[in-house]
Amino acid sequence: MKKILVLGAYGHAGRYIVKGLAKHVNATIVATGRDKAKLDACFAAMHSTNLTTEILDAFEMPSLSRACEPADLVINCVGPYARNGDRITKVVIDAGKDYIDFANEQSHFRCLQALDARAKERNLSMVTAVGTSPGLSTLLFLVAREKLPDVSSLEMYYASGSKSEPHEAFGSVMGAIVETGFEPVEFTDGSYVKTFLGKDKKFEPMPAPFGNTYVIAFPTIDALVIPKLCPVKNVRSYWAMGAIPPGFTTIIKLLKPHRKDWSYNLVSKIVKASMKADHKKAKSQGLGLESVIKIVAIAGTRRWEALMTFPDGGGAAASYLPVITAKKIVEGAITGKGLLTPIDIIKPSDLIGAARDAGWNGTYTEANV
Ligand SMILES: NC(=O)c1ccc[n+]([C@@H]2O[C@H](COP(=O)([O-])OP(=O)(O)OC[C@H]3O[C@@H](n4cnc5c(N)ncnc54)[C@H](OP(=O)(O)O)[C@@H]3O)[C@@H](O)[C@H]2O)c1
Structure with a gap:
C-alpha cells in the first residue's frame, strides 16, 4: 500500500485533508506536526491501521528528509507558503517523492517554477494551488x-x-x-x-x-x-x-x-x-x-x-482538491510531471462530481444573471 506523509497536518485545511485521505484514499497516512498536544487533539480519536501521527518540525531539514524516505507522496500543509515554503518542496523533490500543496501565494508559485526542471528530471508530479482559491x-x-x-x-x-x-x-x-x-x-x-x-x-x-x-x-x-x-x-x-x-x-x-x-x-x-x-x-x-x-x-x-x-467551513473547502489529487497520484492516474496546477489534475466539467466523491456536502448553483 502507498504511504502519504502530511506535513503541518493539524492546520486549518490539513486536518480535513487527513480525514478525507483516511476515508477516500487507499493508502497509509502519516499525519505530522510540531506540537504533540495539537496532533493528539486533532487525530487521537482517528488512530487506525491506516493513520498514524508523528512529531515533525518541517523546517528541520534532516528530519524532514528522513521522514520523506518511506513515503510515496508528501502533502505540504505548512503555512504560510510565502515564508520559505519552497525549502520544504525542495527537500521532498530531492527525496524523490511526489508533492502536493494548496498555496495561493504567487511568490511560492514562482519559487516552484524554479524547481520544475528538478521535478521533471526525477519524474515527479509537483502539484500546487489545489485549494479553494486558487483550486x-x-x-x-x-x-x-x-x-x-x-x-x-x-x-x-x-x-x-x-x-x-x-x-x-x-x-x-x-x-x-x-x-x-x-x-x-x-x-x-x-x-x-x-x-x-x-x-x-x-x-x-x-x-x-x-x-x-x-x-x-x-x-x-x-x-x-x-x-x-x-x-x-x-x-x-x-x-x-x-x-x-x-x-x-x-x-x-x-x-x-x-x-x-x-x-x-x-x-x-x-x-x-x-x-x-x-x-x-x-x-x-x-x-x-x-x-x-x-x-x-x-x-x-x-x-x-x-x-x-x-457547510463545514473554509478548511474543508480547501481539502477536496488535495484529496482528489492524492487519490489520482496514488492510483497512477496523473501522468503530468514537474509543476502542475488544478487544470492538470481534473477536467473543469468533472469538478462537482469529483468533489462529491471526496466528501463535499454543500450546494452548487449557476445561472446567467
Ligand atoms: N488555495 C487555498 O484556497 C488555500 C486555502 C487555505 C490556505 N491556503 C494557504 O495555506 C497556507 C496555510 O494556511 P492555513 O489557513 O492552513 O494556516 P493554518 O491553519 O495556520 O495552518 C498552518 C499549519 O502549518 C503548521 N506549521 C507552521 N510551521 C510549521 C513547521 N515548522 N513544522 C510543521 N508545521 C508547521 C502550523 O502548525 P503550528 O500551529 O504548530 O504553528 C499550522 O498547523 C497559507 O499559505 C495559505 O495561503 C490556501
Whole structure:
C-alpha cells in the first residue's frame, strides 16, 4: 500500500485533508506536526491501521528528509507558503517523492517554477494551488469560460463564517501579509500590474448568512495561471477579510516580515490578537462555520454566476482538491510531471462530481444573471 506523509497536518485545511485521505484514499497516512498536544487533539480519536501521527518540525531539514524516505507522496500543509515554503518542496523533490500543496501565494508559485526542471528530471508530479482559491476557483473560472466563451472578466468572491478555534487559518492571514512584501501582481486590462492589499475594495452581495459583504481584492496564483489558459482581460480574487488599516502596506514594506524573523514574530503577535477578537465577534453574531465562493464571469452586458457553498467551513473547502489529487497520484492516474496546477489534475466539467466523491456536502448553483 502507498504511504502519504502530511506535513503541518493539524492546520486549518490539513486536518480535513487527513480525514478525507483516511476515508477516500487507499493508502497509509502519516499525519505530522510540531506540537504533540495539537496532533493528539486533532487525530487521537482517528488512530487506525491506516493513520498514524508523528512529531515533525518541517523546517528541520534532516528530519524532514528522513521522514520523506518511506513515503510515496508528501502533502505540504505548512503555512504560510510565502515564508520559505519552497525549502520544504525542495527537500521532498530531492527525496524523490511526489508533492502536493494548496498555496495561493504567487511568490511560492514562482519559487516552484524554479524547481520544475528538478521535478521533471526525477519524474515527479509537483502539484500546487489545489485549494479553494486558487483550486476550486481555477476550475470554476474555466467552467465560466465554457458558459461564456467571449468572457473578458473573471472574479472570485470568498466569505467565511466563524472558525472552530481563534487562530485557525493563521497561516492564511500571514500568507497575505507576507506576500505583500513580494509585490504581487494583478491581471488588469490584459496586462500585469503591481498591486497591494487594500487597493481595490467594495461591497458585494453574497448569499445568506453573509449578505452585502465588504471584500478586498488580493491576487492569487489564479492571476498568473488563468490568463495563460483563456484570453481574458481581468482576473480578480476578492476576500471578506475585514478592513485593512490605512498605511498598512507601507508599514509592512518597512517591517519586511517576509525577510526578517523578528518582524514576522512581531506581526504574528498582532495578527493573533486581532484574530482572537474577530473570533469572539463572529461567535457573538451567531455565525456558523459555513463558507462560500461566488464566481462571476462578465462578457459585455452578459453575466454568469456560480455559487459553491461549504457547510463545514473554509478548511474543508480547501481539502477536496488535495484529496482528489492524492487519490489520482496514488492510483497512477496523473501522468503530468514537474509543476502542475488544478487544470492538470481534473477536467473543469468533472469538478462537482469529483468533489462529491471526496466528501463535499454543500450546494452548487449557476445561472446567467
Ligand atoms: N488555495 C487555498 O484556497 C488555500 C486555502 C487555505 C490556505 N491556503 C494557504 O495555506 C497556507 C496555510 O494556511 P492555513 O489557513 O492552513 O494556516 P493554518 O491553519 O495556520 O495552518 C498552518 C499549519 O502549518 C503548521 N506549521 C507552521 N510551521 C510549521 C513547521 N515548522 N513544522 C510543521 N508545521 C508547521 C502550523 O502548525 P503550528 O500551529 O504548530 O504553528 C499550522 O498547523 C497559507 O499559505 C495559505 O495561503 C490556501
